[in-house]
Amino acid sequence: MTNERRVLVHPDKGSLASSVAARFITKMLDILDDQPVAHVVLTGGSMAGAVLESIASSPARTSIDWSRVHFWWGDERWVPAGSDERNDWIADRSLLDDLDLPDENVHRFPASDSGMTLDDAAVAFAAELAEHGVDGADAPAFDITFLGVGPDGHIASLFPHRSGIQVTDRTVIAVRNSPKPPPERLSLTRPVLNASQRIWFVLSGADKASALGLALAGASRDEVPVAGIKGRRRTVFFVDSDAAAEVPEVLIARDY
Template sequence: MSEKRRVLVYDDRASLIAGIADRFVGVMTEVLAARDEASIVLTGGTVGIAVLAALGSPERVSLVDWERVHLWWGDERWLPAGDAERNDEQAREAFLDRIGCPPANIHRFPSSDGPLDLDAAARAYSDELARASGDGERHPAFDLVFLGVGPDAHIASLFPGREEIREREATVIPVRNSPKPPPERLSLTLPVINSADRVWLCLSGTDKATALGLALAGANVSEVPAAGAEGRLRTVFLVDSTAAADVPQDLLTDGGVA
């Protein structure tokens, strides 16, 4: 396994969630000490939202100057604004309402009840990424991309065996006929994900063990999208002990002490 890749194992789901939240604080503190602003990409999912809720706890919120942080999403479900199944709505309840981040710094994907169709929505978010780059690039320099991983090893809305995982030109793509409901979605592409300094992948539960093993073994990216996630500086798989059950011990590091 590349030296840039690490696997950090926590005893259980609760310690995983708390550990990731603490690591978020550490990275944000480091980045904001060096630069005026930070840009991070958030994920949804059960564990992802639980991490955001932990990150939004009073004892952690006060440690980060959230007014200097820009928040993006790796993907979004094509649903009306405020729908409880949207990643940004779940993040709002768990996290956004608690941190005092300026609305202009919260970059939500368009919603299905807006004026744009799915294709135009993908172009609009792509344009928003480009405007935020500030230097003529196609997207900001992300400090951190935080991803969940599905039992099928999908990341964002890039699913196995589909054309979206092979997209190399666009920064944002529409997804139709998704194997996971809802059928229509919007997603960042793999090159954008991999442009980040740090990519973190979070896995919890026995149903994620196979996905983790295949990703670490360097499986074909088209069939195992998580295998293709790689940050410029560091890629970290943050997992609980049940997800790591099938991984050789020499690849693992205790998340509680690393």
């Protein structure tokens, strides 16, 4: 399968969220036609919440057999369960609480009040990933992985000039002294993310324009971590016009 990388530009945040939601529903129907279950990685932030809210409000969402969809996260903040700082809290409020999912379909990172240390939590989540790997793989080959991008180019909790983006011998890392609060986090590593069939970046705002432009221009993954992430089948940057300000016209796709 040819790996494709595209940038799709939308006029504003609202149209961006609704377009990504519609594409997600369509793609999930295609995936579930071809295989018994699907694995999806979610991210945090306001844009992620807007996309999930658009999915939740779409009448077409009822066409998906959600009992066959497993949800994961690319990273999580090391705070107590139920905290509104957690990425899973955003997803629960925006979509998951309305889907009546089986508990075993929602794969949350451990919380700081779980009784585990941060390092133990990384090991425990790595074991959970491995349980769902196929043919000895150490993690699922995620069907769709959503990622946001920080103004500094970070993805998940893999930050510029930090060792996390370079880790290849683990699926999950404990993050300490994060340059973005809170300081302690858990994150999937680059090899796990790059094993995804499809990477969908969703970006809005002028503060993301520089990072996106640098990533597409071939910047180092150590300098701009988003530059080191690419899905096996397809990598799509869904962006609004402000975030696309530094994307060369030749890289902007006219259709999906």
